[in-house]
Amino acid sequence: xxxxxxxxxxxxxxxxxxxxxxxxxxxxxxxxxxxxxxxxxxxxxxxxxxxxxxxxxxxxxxxxxxxxxxxxxxxxxxxxxxxxxxxxxxxxxxxxxxxxxxxxxxxxxxxxxxxxxxxxxxxxxxxxxxxxxxxxxxxxxxxxxxxxxxxxxxxxxxxxxxxxxxxxxxxxxxxxxxxxxxxxxxxxxxxxxxxxxxxxxxxxxxxxxxxxxxxxxxxxxxxxxxxxxxxxxxxxxxxxxxxxxxxxxxxxxxxxxxxxxxxxxxxxxxxxxxxxxxxxxxxxxxxxxxxxxxxxxxxxxxxxxxxxxxxxxxxxxxxxxxxxxxxxxxxxxxxxxxxxxxxxxxxxxxxxxxxxxxxxxxxxxxxxxxxxxxx
Numbered sequence: 081x082x083x084x085x086x087x088x089x090x091x092x093x094x095x096x097x098x099x100x101x102x103x104x105x106x107x108x109x110x111x112x113x114x115x116x117x118x119x120x121x122x123x124x125x126x127x128x129x130x131x132x133x134x135x136x137x138x139x140x141x142x143x144x145x146x147x148x149x150x151x152x153x154x155x156x157x158x159x160x161x162x163x164x165x166x167x168x169x170x171x172x173x174x175x176x177x178x179x180x181x182x183x184x185x186x187x188x189x190x191x192x193x194x195x196x197x198x199x200x201x202x203x204x205x206x207x208x209x210x211x212x213x214x215x216x217x218x219x220x221x222x223x224x225x226x227x228x229x230x231x232x233x234x235x236x237x238x239x240x241x242x243x244x245x246x247x248x249x250x251x252x253x254x255x256x257x258x259x260x261x262x263x264x265x266x267x268x269x270x271x272x273x274x275x276x277x278x279x280x281x282x283x284x285x286x287x288x289x290x291x292x293x294x295x296x297x298x299x300x301x302x303x304x305x306x307x308x309x310x311x312x313x314x315x316x317x318x319x320x321x322x323x324x325x326x327x328x329x330x331x332x333x334x335x336x337x338x339x340x341x342x343x344x345x346x347x348x349x350x351x352x353x354x355x356x357x358x359x360x361x362x363x364x365x366x367x368x369x370x371x372x373x374x375x376x377x378x379x380x381x382x383x384x385x386x387x388x389x390x391x392x393x394x395x396x397x398x399x400x401x402x403x404x405x406x407x408x409x410x411x412x413x414x415x416x417x418x419x420x421x422x423x424x425x426x427x428x429x430x431x432x433x434x435x436x437x438x439x440x441x442x443x444x445x446x447x448x449x450x451x452x453x454x455x
Contacts (some may be wrong), residue, residue, distance in 0.1 A: 088173050094326045097333035097376065104340035117339025121230045121301040123328055124430030128291040128308045129220060133178045134322035135284030142170060142182040149251075156196040156265050160203045161258040163187050167207045168254060171214030172221050176401075176410040178388045180211050184417045194267035201418065201425055202261050205433045206254060208414040209402060209440060216398035217243045221296050223327065224378035224397050229295070232390040236296055242391050246398060249444050256434070283315050334376055338383040352384045358454040361389040365396030366441070370404045395448050402437035407431065 113122045136142065146166050150159045163183065184204055191200040215221030219229035229239055270403055287308055294304040312319055355361050361381075368377040374397040385393050401408035405415055411433075418429050449453070 084154050094330045094333065096372075097330045097337065101333040101336040101340075103128065104337045108151065108340040108343050114339065115338060117335045118332065119230055119335060122227045123331060124301040124305045125220070125226050125230070125291060125294050126223060126328060126331070127323060128287060128294065128304055129226075129307055130323045131312055131319050132284055132288035132291055133174045134319050135280065135287065135316055136174075137182055138319075138322075139281045141281060141284075141286060142174075142179070143186055145170070146183055146186050150190060154266055154268075156191075156267050157259070157262045158161065158192065158264075159190065159194065159196075159267070160199060160206070160262040161255065163190070163203060164206045164210045164254055164258055168210040168214035168251065171211045172218045175220070176211040176215040176222055176408070177413055179215070180208065180410050180413050183207060184414055187196070188417065188421055196265065196267050199262055201422065201429055202432065204258060204418060205429065205436060206261075206412055208411055208433065209250075209436065210254050210400035211410055212398070212408055213247060213254070213440075216250070216401070217247040220292065222374075222398065222401070223331070224375045225394070226295070227331070227375075228382060228390065228394050228397075232394075234390065234394075239394075242394060243398065245447050246395060246444055249447045250440070253440055271276055280316055283311055287311050300368055330376075331379065334379040338379055342383045352386070355381070355385050355389065358389060358392045358452070361385055362392035362396040362445075362448075362454065366400040366445075368401075369397050369400030369407045371406065373406055374398070374400050374408055391452065392454065395452070399441055399444050399448070402441050404434070407417050 135192045146163065148176065149162045149166055153159050153162060163186075166184050167179055170183070184207060185198050187203055187207060188200055191203065198389060212222075216225070219225045219234075219236070225239075228234070234242075235325070290304050290311075293299040294301055299307075355364060365374075365377060365381055368381060372380075377400065378397045381393055381397075382390075400409070405411045415429065417424075419426050422429075
């Protein structure tokens with residue numbers, strides 16, 4: 081029982097979300113109408129993706145791809161660039177936290193094997209930014225994207241078109257930054273022989289495709305859940321333990337909290353009047369993300385943001401993933417790896433990461449405003 085309680089208590093964001101959900105229940109009495117608050121499609125898509133990614137991760141699929149890519153290069157500049165771009169593109173297909181959990185340890189391993197550990201910090205920083213920028217392009221790249229995509233019922237092609245300026249600008253900035261900040265120093269080649277570690281890869285790929293088809297609205301979400309369970313329980317039931325249930329319950333808590341807030345006419349009217357233009361919505365999303373993370377910011381602000389302003393909200397919480405370490409939960413994952421392997425480099429990491437993020441946010445925001453015509 082204690083382990084069960086500790087599992088949930090270790091996630092501070094969940095605790096805060098749960099606390100606010102309980103408090104809101106004193107203002108709006110619990111009823112069957114609470115079910116209308118919950119976006120089950122978001123929860124099902126996230127659950128399915130978590131199962132698929134956990135299986136592919138266990139089978140070393142992502143490490144296999146990364147090792148195959150970097151084994152062809154013999155300079156830390158090009159190895160670093162390939163790692164960052166691999167993180168960028170994989171982030172489009174799996175959530176940014178999952179790709180960082182996979183590739184950051186890989187980066188630390190590669191820099192140690194090639195005796196280039198002094199460049200691990202900058203590569204990992206750029207990886208973190210790459211994960212946030214790459215994942216911004218697609219609905220399945222980020223939890224907040226999955227949510228907003230479903231909440232506003234955004235067409236898939238429209239979603240891609242809206243986020244393309246952010247991702248394309250980010251790609252250019254990442255390439256330039258890698259080429260400028262990582263020196264062209266020869267190093268030993270990667271000699272590890274990559275192997276796919278499981279014969280169940282096909283099952284995991286089917287679950288992943290099932291999630292993508294649900295995102296594309298080809299398969300209804302409840303069918304997707306049935307298919308996921310039918311493939312998981314007989315073949316890989318242990319993957320159910322790998323699901324981030326605290327994240328799912330965090331969303332559930334925010335659904336209840338924001339749903340109750342939306343029932344309070346005074347609060348909804350007041351906040352909605354503040355979010356009445358593209359500029360106000362964009363900067364509110366950007367700033368709010370810095371303090372409570374972009375996932376909670378998305379759920380909270382969407383309650384008060386009219387459908388006419390979904391574009392600046394979507395763009396702002398994705399650009400807002402950069403900035404403080406709190407802006408994106410994926411950034412905290414990377415920081416934990418750095419503190420573990422480089423305990424004396426925490427301050428340097430935060431300073432460098434923050435500086436680069438500020439530069440990226442300013443440039444990308446300028447591009448977004450220019451392309452989207454917000455000015």
